[in-house]
Amino acid sequence: MTDVPCPPELPCPPDPEGLRPATLAVRGGQRRSAFQETSEALYLTQGFVYGTAAEAADTFAENIERYSYSRYSNPTTRTFEERLALLDGAEDALATSTGMAAVFTAVAALVRSGSRIVAARELFGSTLTIFDDVMAGWGVHTDYVTGVDLEQWQTALATPADVVFLETPSNPMQDVLDLRAIAELAHEAGAIVVVDNVFATPILQQPLSMGADLVVYSATKHIDGQGRTMGGAILGSKKLIGGRIRTMYRMTGPTLSPFNAWVLIKGLETLPLRIRAQSAAALDLAQWLEQQPGVASVRYPFLDSHPQRELAGRQMSAGGSVVTVTFESEGDGRETGPSGRSRDVERTFAFLDGLRVIDLSTNLGDAKTLVTHPATTTHMRVPAEQREAMGVMDTTVRLSVGLEDVEDLREDLARALEARRG
Numbered sequence: 001m002t003d004v005p006c007p008p009e010l011p012c013p014p015d016p017e018g019l020r021p022a023t024l025a026v027r028g029g030q031r032r033s034a035f036q037e038t039s040e041a042l043y044l045t046q047g048f049v050y051g052t053a054a055e056a057a058d059t060f061a062e063n064i065e066r067y068s069y070s071r072y073s074n075p076t077t078r079t080f081e082e083r084l085a086l087l088d089g090a091e092d093a094l095a096t097s098t099g100m101a102a103v104f105t106a107v108a109a110l111v112r113s114g115s116r117i118v119a120a121r122e123l124f125g126s127t128l129t130i131f132d133d134v135m136a137g138w139g140v141h142t143d144y145v146t147g148v149d150l151e152q153w154q155t156a157l158a159t160p161a162d163v164v165f166l167e168t169p170s171n172p173m174q175d176v177l178d179l180r181a182i183a184e185l186a187h188e189a190g191a192i193v194v195v196d197n198v199f200a201t202p203i204l205q206q207p208l209s210m211g212a213d214l215v216v217y218s219a220t221k222h223i224d225g226q227g228r229t230m231g232g233a234i235l236g237s238k239k240l241i242g243g244r245i246r247t248m249y250r251m252t253g254p255t256l257s258p259f260n261a262w263v264l265i266k267g268l269e270t271l272p273l274r275i276r277a278q279s280a281a282a283l284d285l286a287q288w289l290e291q292q293p294g295v296a297s298v299r300y301p302f303l304d305s306h307p308q309r310e311l312a313g314r315q316m317s318a319g320g321s322v323v324t325v326t327f328e329s330e331g332d333g334r335e336t337g338p339s340g341r342s343r344d345v346e347r348t349f350a351f352l353d354g355l356r357v358i359d360l361s362t363n364l365g366d367a368k369t370l371v372t373h374p375a376t377t378t379h380m381r382v383p384a385e386q387r388e389a390m391g392v393m394d395t396t397v398r399l400s401v402g403l404e405d406v407e408d409l410r411e412d413l414a415r416a417l418e419a420r421r422g
């Protein structure tokens with residue numbers, strides 16, 4: 001896993017063999033400098049100097065491995081990559097400036113004009129734009145399937161494909177897709193399977209162990225988890241990461257800044273703790289919300305009412321931090337109210353505006369509990385019919401549960417439910 005040899009005079013990173021995730025999250029990939037600092041060092045440097053002209057020549061000829069330029073690699077960024085790779089059970093990783101840089105770099109490196117992508121329809125909006133606009137313009141065709149429908153995958157993958165792309169659980173309706181079954185079909189079709197694992201995080205789900213070839217993250221979400229920096233990562237085998245993906249990465253420059261890498265290293269230290277706590281609070285609130293008057297349905301992977309509850313239990317070790325709630329639409333829901341919006345939207349806005357602790361924000365995975373109305377924000381450009389076919393109604397809200405006292409969150413939600421009833 002190390003790309004730079006550990007100099008004999010310095011402490012090496014701990015041998016990760018046999019260490020558990022909580023330990024790896026705190027210690028994985030750390031290489032102390034000669035100062036023997038406790039915390040990970042922050043190497044804010046663009047470049048690196050050579051002792052001799054021959055060393056520079058040997059570096060460029062790739063006769064020796066060492067740091068040369070931070071667009072390629074940097075010791076702080078490398079610690080983040082190694083720590084995340086250990087948590088994911090990946091051989092290698094590349095850290096990117098944002099989640100979208102990870103999605104784009106991975107996919108762009110795997111396709112050529114004439115390539116074919118098969119993707120689940122339930123994807124992050126910007127990913128859909130990359131496929132439908134950018135990739136389409138380059139002669140790369142994408143066929144979409146309904147992610148939970150294995151028959152659709154089977155039909156689509158009866159024809160050879162280059163890339164299969166999916167998210168599970170999906171945003172915002174939390175469909176749980178069968179990773180093992182889809183990966184098997186994809187491999188028969190000759191495709192490389194890329195999984196956006198943002199919702200589950202490496203703590204709850206390890207797609208590489210279930211047949212995925214690459215995992216991508218927005219580290220902006222749970223990995224930072226405290227609203228500070230953007231970031232992302234691509235993970236997989238040494239062979240896949242070290243081939244076209246590494247060339248694309250090094251030459252086009254989606255690199256993560258060392259400063260942000262350092263923030264994310266510190267984020268990883270508390271990731272297992274945060275995810276467990278946020279998942280426990282999310283399940284508690286999901287079960288409680290299901291019982292509240294005016295709530296039509298609650299989507300959460302570990303709720304007994306979830307249509308893929310059994311699959312979620314096999315693929316994930318907890319349900320994650322996001323709860324999706326759909327309120328009842330009352331008879332005249334589509335009629336326009338005093339604000340010019342539909343009555344359904346007005347009543348849902350009354351709920352959102354009735355919250356005092358929970359913030360309105362389209363982000364997720366944060367220590368602060370956040371709520372968003374997908375129909376008028378993240379999914380406003382999806383035509384209403386298509387949106388509703390996905391289950392995203394005018395009365396649907398997505399709650400990202402944070403680290404506050406769960407009783408304060410419950411009281412806040414109860415207050416907002418009352419405001420919604422008017």
Ligand SMILES: *Cc1c(COP(=O)(O)O)cnc(C)c1O
Nearest residue numbers: 098099100124196198218220231
């Ligand atoms: C946020 C998000 C992304 C994009 O990440 P950025 O860091 O905002 O670029 C991609 N996929 C999913 C599922 C996300 O939630």
